[in-house]
Amino acid sequence: MSVPVVIALGGNLGDVRATGEAALVQLNNTPGLEVKRTSRWYSTEPVGCDGRFLNAAALLDSDLPPTQLLRRLLEIETESGRVRTGHWTPRPLDLDLVVFGQWQVADPRLKLPHPAAWCRRFVLDPVCEVAGDLVHPDFSMTLHQLRDRLLARPLVVAWGAELPLMAVTQGPVQSRFGSQVCWAEAGEPAIFTFVPPSNVFRGQFEVALPNQLVAARRIVIETLTSMLDEPVA
Numbered sequence: 001m002s003v004p005v006v007i008a009l010g011g012n013l014g015d016v017r018a019t020g021e022a023a024l025v026q027l028n029n030t031p032g033l034e035v036k037r038t039s040r041w042y043s044t045e046p047v048g049c050d051g052r053f054l055n056a057a058a059l060l061d062s063d064l065p066p067t068q069l070l071r072r073l074l075e076i077e078t079e080s081g082r083v084r085t086g087h088w089t090p091r092p093l094d095l096d097l098v099v100f101g102q103w104q105v106a107d108p109r110l111k112l113p114h115p116a117a118w119c120r121r122f123v124l125d126p127v128c129e130v131a132g133d134l135v136h137p138d139f140s141m142t143l144h145q146l147r148d149r150l151l152a153r154p155l156v157v158a159w160g161a162e163l164p165l166m167a168v169t170q171g172p173v174q175s176r177f178g179s180q181v182c183w184a185e186a187g188e189p190a191i192f193t194f195v196p197p198s199n200v201f202r203g204q205f206e207v208a209l210p211n212q213l214v215a216a217r218r219i220v221i222e223t224l225t226s227m228l229d230e231p232v233a
Helices: 016-030 066-079 121-131 144-149 165-169 173-180 213-228
Strands: 003-011 031-040 041-046 053-062 093-100 105-107 110-112 155-159 181-183 192-195 207-208
Touching: 003 016, 016 031, 016 066, 031 110, 031 121, 053 121, 066 093, 066 110, 066 207, 093 110, 093 121, 121 144, 121 213, 155 213, 165 173, 165 207, 165 213, 173 181, 173 213, 192 213, 207 213
Parallel strands: 155 181, 155 192, 192 207
Antiparallel strands: 003 053, 003 093, 031 053, 041 053, 105 110
């Protein structure tokens, strides 16, 4: 039986749109896969490296198991010229499994659903064009509902980490995001919470934050950029 699958596409080297559309043709020509719908392409703020990205999404029907589909995605990335030299480095093509039906997989090689898709506008905006009514298996909310949570301004964020709040939220965080973020008081409902790594996944909508100032500030900036930047179609 075919399973609905959502793929996120992105890149920031070369003609990303042409590369991505060629990848979709390759996927559609793969036995056991059928591309049902594709989104527009969006220009988005980079996270973790320089150079704006183009991002899109596709809804597929898959007769392949998740591990076999993942191998096919990695093959297409390699054939498209991607060389893996580090985490979040510039690349001509990135193909990520966002959701695979209602599957939940926790494996070093594959995590389903994608562990960060719920808080990234550059994923959710195109994904909602093709599969907004699909339910996220971790949160029991539709992808549309997850995206809509990120649209309020200021975005209410809670703080559960061990670092002093002001050490991380002042300086570049304050100058970059300013009034776009409201730091919640204790017990106040929030969109998500920064928590120590030992506490993550004890509740919904948490982002792990290490007890080290430079690394913590980088994760705060990357997470808020993902949440607050509005992709441009």
